[in-house]
Amino acid sequence: KEFIKACALFGLANPLLLTFCKEGNIKPSFKGKVIIIGAGAGGLSAGYLLSKSGIEYEIFEASSNYGGRMKINKTFADFTIPLGAEWIETNENIFKNTIGDSSININTIKDGEDYKFINYSWLEFFQDHIIPSISDKIKYNKVVKSINYNEKNIIISTETENTTSDKVIVSVPLKIIKDKDITFNPELPLSKIKSINRLEIWDGYKVFIEFSNKFYDDEFKFNITPKTDGEKIYYDATYGQNTSKNILGLFVVGKPVNDYIFLSENEQINKILSELDNIYDNQASNNYKKHIIQNWRNEKYIKSGYISDFSDWKDVKELGKTVNNKIYFSGGAYTDGEDWVSIHTAIESAKNKVNEIMFSN
Ligand SMILES: Cc1cc2nc3c(=O)[nH]c(=O)nc-3n(C[C@H](O)[C@H](O)[C@H](O)COP(=O)(O)OP(=O)(O)OC[C@H]3O[C@@H](n4cnc5c(N)ncnc54)[C@H](O)[C@@H]3O)c2cc1C
Incomplete structure (x- = not known):
């Protein structure tokens, strides 16, 4: 069952993965450690997928809670108030595709082109179906300040400590990178910096x-x-x-x-x-x-809403690109440029990046 789940999770679109699934062997070739920065939809999804693939990882979250822009309020009304992400901006298959379990049942109602949760929310979906597999890997109050990827090992620094890893998944809001709250050494490629600066x-x-x-x-x-x-x-x-x-x-x-x-x-x-x-x-x-x-x-570690709906898809695509086979980007903004700024795009980008990592060196 776990094997079928893993194949469903990563999608059979990847031919390499299809071979692995057919052979009953989904073991990743990558053997190192991954640090994920940010415990929003992108970071949590990446953690979940890494845990399913058996890759060692930790999630560093700056604040004292997970969820990021999925924040909710449970006391204002007698149903969940979504203070950030509210609508399901894709079809309902997103739930089973996210956790690889076709028996999952989430109550939703059609609302125009989207769906709405009924007395439920994106955060509660993550709470119930993602967090149980990864909660011990989330390290709170770890405000990452710099990422040094000059050497073979990457050094991730907070104000008080350095941690090394083989790969990093950056899953913080674009505004955090744009404002240089996290710095990179060496600097990110010029093409990426230009796109970051152009994006509103x-x-x-x-x-x-x-x-x-x-x-x-x-x-x-x-x-x-x-x-x-x-x-x-x-x-x-x-x-x-x-x-x-x-x-x-x-x-x-x-x-x-x-x-x-x-x-x-x-x-x-x-x-x-x-x-x-x-x-x-x-x-x-x-x-x-x-x-x-x-x-x-x-919000101290978010500082913004999201990148404009009218952004140039080429700039968005540039954001999602991996740097030096070491620095991966996953989250609402870091997509393939087809769609962006939603929970489902954050999940999709996490899938793509974990896929990339699984079969990298
Ligand atoms: C008002 C509003 C309405 C929205 N409505 C919808 C909607 O209806 N449907 C939908 O699908 N999407 C919606 N979205 C978009 C959706 O919420 C986001 O695309 C998605 O939540 C982004 O997830 P993420 O993981 O990329 O980033 P985030 O959720 O922002 O998570 C990033 C995490 O990184 C952490 N972090 C930041 N800096 C550091 C650091 N230095 N070190 C460590 N951790 C750090 C933050 O604390 C945060 O937890 C909405 C967004 C907003 C703002």
């Missing part, structure tokens, strides 16, 4: 507001001009959930985030209520109960 990283901001009455539309989308500046949408956050509460979500990415984040929390909620009052005849202020705000710029 959007801010990300979400607000959930409970009202005593549902006076609002299921969705109210603003017309942002130019559209490359970002997105701003009010939406019924209770869609598909088992709840009788009235909770409105506000999702903002890109430049429109600036309208809120430089205000105090009181000013932010007042601005939002008066915006809604204008659309809905003063009903927002009259029905307001409570709110919760998530500004991703304020």
